[in-house]
Amino acid sequence: MLVRVNTHFLVALTGFILFAVFWFAQDENWQRPSAAWPETILYGIAILSAILVVQGSILKSREKIFADGSKKRALIACVALIAWSLIIQGLGFVVGSVLVFMVMAFYVAAVEKKVSPKTAITMSPGKVVLWLVAIVCEVLVLYSVFSKVLLVPLPKGLFF
Amino acid sequence: MDLLYKGLVGILTIDTFFLIALGTIIGLVIGTIPGLTATMALALLVPFTFAMDALNGLVMLGAVYTAAMYGGAFTAILINTPGTPGAIATMLDGHPMAAKGEAERAIVGATVASVCGGVAGFVALLFLAPVLSLFALRFGPPEYFWVAVLGLALIAGLSTGSIFKGLLGGGIGMLLGTIGISPVGGEARFLFGTSQLQGGVELIVALIGLFAVPEYIRLTATAVRAVKPNENSKPQSLLSVTKEVIYKPINIIRSSIIGVIIGLIPGAGNNVAGLLAYSEAKRSSRTPEMFGKGSMEGLVASESSNNAAVPGSMVPLLTLGVPGSPPAAVLFGALMMHGLTPGTRLFTDSGVLTYGFIFSLGLAALALLPVGMIFGRLIFRAVTKVPLGFLIPTIAMMTILGAYSMRNSMTDVFIMVGVGIFGYVMRNFGVSPATIALGLILGPIAEQGFAQAMLIGRAYDYPFLVLLQSPLSITLAIIVAITLIGPFVMKVVRRKLNARKTILG
Known part of the structure; x- marks a missing residue:
């Protein structure tokens, strides 16, 4: 509407x-x-x-x-960003980011399939595993670059 | 002349070329990531230069600084987020170009313009440094105030729709800039009961919020990428875009001169340079209506100006020992650690090294062409090919990392999220985030200039007149008046001319 x-x-x-x-x-x-x-x-x-x-x-x-896209998804994006900021404070950057990243990645992939089914990726079990590995790798690489190379002490939280 | 020649010969070695290439790559990566600054990159690299000889160390740092300023253009064009504050004006036309499927043309145009600006700044630094340093000394608080007001006058040009909405956006930005410790009185303002706001709203944190967060929300809401791959068009050749950019040399020359002059002024920064050059380009353009919709002229003006500001900022550093920007302050430290004392005697006592360093800035500007073209196209492929499911959370994570790494503070992350959601809402209400950013950048400069000028003015009967005491401040005030009144006068003149044409013909 x-x-x-x-x-x-x-x-x-x-x-x-x-x-x-x-x-x-x-x-x-x-x-x-x-x-x-x-x-x-x-x-x-x-x-x-x-x-x-x-x-x-x-x-x-x-x-x-708010005519660009779905208002519900815009709200979800805002909530996800706030949740991400809070979760990394509680659980630590790596654990928190992996969790929120995964939820967001599969949510957006599902939305993309609805919005543009032609270009969207079809998720097979193999692809899901590949995405999970890629997400963990991306978060770990960024964590290493920021905390080890750039010496930025990222939030540790309960885990790391 | 002998020192100049020896300086040039000193940097024509394989080692130097390798270090310039390496510095350019590091600078590009840093500049591309919003939140990572040239200052941070330089501060981290200074210890590594201890093991190098002085010239090599300085060459590498100079290349990092030059490339970091240019790297901000990539994210500005591709994800509507300036990687560095200097790329705000680049974003205004670069992203619309990308949205029209012309991302590659925008990247090549930005690269060519950056090289032109960098080389122009280098020439100014090499031949005009002593003269320019005298000019920099003329800038006192009243002049700073007028430069900031001149920048704020651009809000009218940046506003789409109602000018009053744009001005209110600028006011909101200036209000955000007052949070924290007052620059003159030293009192803590608008802390709302929490000491965590004492440090104020960090500019880059706010920029990430104002530009990256609304783009992230829009992407999630639409699930459609803004940047379209140019599938139907041929890959943009360097030659054709170079011809297009150089076809309007006045734009490049004017923007580079603005960049050098603003770079000279300690504290003004290359963000102001880019915005002023953009505004001037729009005013002088035959197609001003295209600005903000994907104009190559606007993109070229911004990029040539913000890159010309880099060598410009070296003038007060090398000739007067006054670092005009945070990266220049780190370079000041690096020069001292390598046994060079910036100031009037630097060119005579350590001429070979100094000229070698200046030449390396020129080479670094040229190195942007090959390195930037490869790097830019790689990022373009990544942004258009990576699945949205990966791209959107990556943008979200980078905004958090970028905001956090500014001061290692979660408060900055929450400020970024808050400013970002507010920016998204305001964008929907028709207030451009660029106007809020402009207010935030220029508000503190204007406040400091105004307050200091008023303190100086206490000695006179009419303190306000101190703002119009020197020829330079009067000139700047006249330019401000022309900027504010000019568009209205032109509109009336055009209307009358059109009416006359209709009557005659």
Whole structure:
């Protein structure tokens, strides 16, 4: 289902929300050199948001939003990224990444088969094993490059 | 002249060529991966250069720096994510080209433009370094402020649809840039009760969020790749694309000059150079409506400018001992460790080594052509052939790794995810993520310039007038005014001309 809304109002609303959040997070004890710049930006955001409300009222246009692909899959992508960030903190980079990568890889492969059956890959048991090995190898190679060569201490979590 | 000749002869060895090739490959790999920076690559490689003689060590570091700046173009073109901040403007036209099935043409065009920009910057560094260093010294806080405002004025050009949405996006970016320690007063701002935000929003973390995450979400939502293989067209030959790029020499020359000048200014960075050159190219183009839809002119302007900025940033480092960027600061350390003291006497005391290093930057720029062409085509094949089931989780994992490795912090990963989802939503509302990025890049520069200028201005009756005190700041203010008012004036003039034509004919 396509959602059509006046995006001027939505952007203005975002502007007003940010204005409110940051305005009340200001500290009275800030000295003038530190306070002046954010204050100026906040006034600018409030004025631009007000202009967008006026522009939206005059134009009365309704644009499609989230029209690219499935909204459900977009949401799943967001949840997966958040879950990935949380899981590597708990289980460690390698174990967490292998798990989430596997789930995502097979989910996307299944979706691709629905969306474009001609170009999608047909999964045989042999191919599944090959994918699993490739996923583990990719994660291990990246882990080695980052932690051993580039000396980035990746999250260890419960395992590694 | 004798030193110049000896410097040139000094680098014409097999060892040097090998090290330039190796440095170029390392730089390309680093530049391609969002989150891995030229600074990180240089810092990691400095210890390896201890075992080499001074010239070889510096040659390799110079090649890494040059190639890392260019490597950012690959991901910008192929996955709509700038590998380095300097490639933001490259992405604006490079990715639409890739989406039209012209990825190879975009990669070859970016390579040729990078080589042209790199060579132009090298020539400026070789022959004009002392003069340019005097110019760099003229930049004080008011000039910094105007350069940042000039960059912010580009938001109008980057906005698609409503200009006010673009300006609000820029404001949001600037607001994000105020989180953390204030650059002038030193107070912690907008921490929202957590000390983890004290370090602020790291630019590259935000860039990964703003560009890579929305692309990852879009790919998952559509399950269709944006980059199409050019199955119906012939492989792009280097000669035909080179002709196309060089056919408009003014664009390359203008963009390279902008790159060198912005590179000279400590702190401005090659991201500003790319964006300014892009904006100027759009303004001077006969087909400005093509910009943002896959214009070769826009791509060439960005790439030639950000690569010309690399040798440009070497001018204050080598002549004044002032490193203008984080990678230049690492090179400053490397020069010191190899017994060279950057500053006015560097060219006389260690002339052979210094000129050898400068020549190596020119060779590194030329090395981008063969190495970049091979590497670019390999990445292109990978992005178009790897199954989506592998590509999408790989992009997700690289965003996490890139954000984490900036400061070894999970907070940065969460900031990246948050900024990314916000960027995706805003993109759907018609706010270009490029405007938010521009605000984030230029906000802190403008704030620092403005606050310092006002502190200087306290000595005068009208502190604001300090912003218009020097001829350079007045010139910059006039350019800002032209950038802001120019498009409206041109629109009115065109409308009147069209009306007159209709009446006459």
